[in-house]
Amino acid sequence: MDEIGFAAVANALSRAEWIKGVEKQYKIPSGLIVPAISDQAIRLLILGYLSVEMNKIEVEREKLRNKPGRPKKPKGHDLDTLRALALFDFAHNLTAGIENREKDVDLPAKIKVRRMIELAQIANVKGDGLFPKTTSASSLEQSVSKGKKKLGIDEHWLAPELGKNLFEFLSKDESPDEA
Numbered sequence: 001m002d003e004i005g006f007a008a009v010a011n012a013l014s015r016a017e018w019i020k021g022v023e024k025q026y027k028i029p030s031g032l033i034v035p036a037i038s039d040q041a042i043r044l045l046i047l048g049y050l051s052v053e054m055n056k057i058e059v060e061r062e063k064l065r066n067k068p069g070r071p072k073k074p075k076g077h078d079l080d081t082l083r084a085l086a087l088f089d090f091a092h093n094l095t096a097g098i099e100n101r102e103k104d105v106d107l108p109a110k111i112k113v114r115r116m117i118e119l120a121q122i123a124n125v126k127g128d129g130l131f132p133k134t135t136s137a138s139s140l141e142q143s144v145s146k147g148k149k150k151l152g153i154d155e156h157w158l159a160p161e162l163g164k165n166l167f168e169f170l171s172k173d174e175s176p177d178e179a
Contacts, residue, residue: 084147
């Protein structure tokens with residue numbers, strides 16, 4: 001019995017079997033249709049139920065539609081955050097090299113932001129990328145400060161929220177303070 005229609009009552013089925021079939025086909029909760037109501041009431045119940053289900057599908061479809069305009073970048077993937085993250089890693093690598101030890105992000109790196117930017121620009125041979133030589137130092141400093149604030153990095157390049165897996169947040173849609 002592929003399709004359960006209202007003509008099924010005319011067949012050899014009892015009304016109770018027909019109601020169970022209607023509930024199964026249209027996924028209407030069991031017991032909602034009682035045998036005492038008329039065929040017209042059952043038709044209206046099915047139409048109402050299907051209307052509600054179609055509305056739910058339409059709402060979900062609207063959520064999936066492409067929004068006009070430029071696609072949004074995930075939170076935490078902006079230039080400020082990437083600059084701060086690059087300097088965070090650079091500061092800890094540099095400190096570990098100077099102190100002749102393994103890199104440990106739980107130990108402070110006492111290097112000022114401006115000095116880190118200068119060192120990053122020196123290390124950047126091409127002159128483009130995150131720290132272009134054409135951008136003013138004060139603009140870069142402001143950008144890094146905003147990124148440090150978003151990531152929860154303090155003045156000694158410590159970030160308890162980032163922990164040992166500091167690049168892990170790039171795979172997420174949020175930075176640690178927005179989670």
